[in-house]
Amino acid sequence: MRFGQQILASKLRFWAVFGVLAFGCTKLTLDGIRQEAFLILNAAQEIKRTTEARAAETVDLNDALEESIKRVLASRPEAEERIQVIRNLAHDLPPLYVERNSLLDTFVSIIQNGIEAISKEGVLSLATCLGSVNDQPSIEVRISDTGVGIPPDDIPKVFDLFYTTKEQGLGFGLWRDRAFVRKLGGNIEVSSAIGVGTTFTLKFPVRSDALS
Ligand SMILES: Nc1ncnc2c1ncn2[C@@H]1O[C@H](COP(=O)(O)OP(=O)(O)OP(=O)(O)O)[C@@H](O)[C@H]1O
Numbered sequence: 001m002r003f004g005q006q007i008l009a010s011k012l013r014f015w016a017v018f019g020v021l022a023f024g025c026t027k028l029t030l031d032g033i034r035q036e037a038f039l040i041l042n043a044a045q046e047i048k049r050t051t052e053a054r055a056a057e058t059v060d061l062n063d064a065l066e067e068s069i070k071r072v073l074a075s076r077p078e079a080e081e082r083i084q085v086i087r088n089l090a091h092d093l094p095p096l097y098v099e100r101n102s103l104l105d106t107f108v109s110i111i112q113n114g115i116e117a118i119s120k121e122g123v124l125s126l127a128t129c130l131g132s133v134n135d136q137p138s139i140e141v142r143i144s145d146t147g148v149g150i151p152p153d154d155i156p157k158v159f160d161l162f163y164t165t166k167e168q169g170l171g172f173g174l175w176r177d178r179a180f181v182r183k184l185g186g187n188i189e190v191s192s193a194i195g196v197g198t199t200f201t202l203k204f205p206v207r208s209d210a211l212s
Pocket residue numbers: 109113114117145147148149150158159163164165166168169170171172173174175198
């Protein structure tokens with residue numbers, strides 16, 4: 001944590017000084033900017049990870065999904081008109097032991113991507129069920145949209161840091177989401193078809209004592 005904060009502080013200092021000096025007189029390459037941003041993000045991630053380990057709690061996954069969709073729609077009221085939300089949620093799910101806000105950030109990021117992929121009207125589906133991951137029982141979450149879809153060649157890139165096709169995008173959301181899910185011992189996969197839509201499947205391993 002302290003190490004992460006130091007890196008972050010030194011990077012922020014660098015950018016503050018750089019911002020003043022470089023204004024109008026220096027040219028920094030795009031790779032240089034990306035490298036610096038990468039280090040800042042890594043430091044921020046480290047700080048976040050440390051906080052997460054302390055703040056884990058028992059979370060109902062269906063509730064977390066409901067809260068996430070509520071948050072997204074509250075921040076984009078126009079989407080409520082054009083997007084139909086369908087739920088197919090299992091009601092016998094064991095609780096998950098996880099840092100709740102990071103889980104919400106993950107769902108919000110994927111739901112937001114889904115809504116952004118639907119240019120006019122469409123459907124966003126949220127589904128949960130029991131499954132397995134790495135030979136362990138898991139809760140499976142599927143978030144699907146009827147949006148533009150992802151070209152087959154681009155599918156392997158979507159989790160890359162800074163991969164974005166959006167004018168205002170950072171290419172950070174899915175990279176962070178995958179890191180979070182993997183840290184819990186789970187995984188995240190995407191399947192997509194152009195003009196049909198996209199599905200993200202997230203698997204979260206469940207503690208055996210949560211199953212009884
Ligand atoms: N549901 C989806 N349908 C179509 N393309 C998607 C979908 N989700 C992600 N993508 C593609 O993957 C890219 C990376 O997504 P990611 O969430 O990491 O970044 P972003 O949305 O571009 O920016 P941000 O960092 O603000 O989230 C997107 O720019 C888009 O091209």
